[in-house]
Amino acid sequence: MLNVKASRPALAAGLAVVMVLGYTLARPASRPATHPAAPVTQGADSNEFAPFVFIHAGDPELGSPDLPGTSKRFGQLAQRANSIGAAMVVIAGDLVRNGDKADQLRALDEALKTFKMPVRAVPGNHDDLAAFRKRFGPENSVFTVSNCDFVCVNSNDLSASALSWLEEALKLAVERRRTHVFVVMHHPPEDDKAIGKLLSKYGVAAVLCGHLHRTGEAPHKGYVTYWVSGTAKFRDENGLRYNVFRVYKDRIEQESLPLEKDVGRMAPTSSMPASRPQTHGMP
């Protein structure tokens, strides 16, 4: 079970502050979504922190023709998010199976309406960038919740210009004294690649991913990567899962939860360690 040390009233008060602070995208959705010279997190000048809860989900692949029930299961996720009062939901890509298919995008639009909180996302390899931008804004963006930066990265394009955008975003988070920094990207990062080195360098707390259709976590030098099977299909023994993160000033607690009761189990293996509540100390 999750060990929540903060009192419930404190958490509730924290959520109220989160709602007041609001959410900001790096840039308006209507601008061209190339890599900007420097990420700007508008309206997030305050360094005020209050505890909050968010959900990390992945790969809903809504409207997928060979996966019946994707909308129903994504709806279950919305119910969970609504019932625990999550401040927001981040979806780590592959929102639909065929990114430009109108019926699948309609299923996505309908599903998004069922969440009572903001839903943020990054594109996966199945997503169409134009359709993504229309719904979520630029594919590389930063938003701030309660003095925590969420740096959203399009991992389909880790070119030099994309990486320099990411480095600017991470530098700015340090300059702005963010309490915690999360990076959201569809493909899990690799340590020996340039992106792995960047993530280690700037004090990222956690990297939230999808794509594998598996659930697990891996410690890296300076940060932890989490990946979730998501709401459409799974390729491990753990079933459909999502992560709940409880964010406190001095620690972040993570819990992997099954979407459907009695389906799947978390089985520890050397390559895919069991997910469990995690506590990350402040740097």
Ligand SMILES: [Zn+2]
């Ligand atoms: Zn994928």
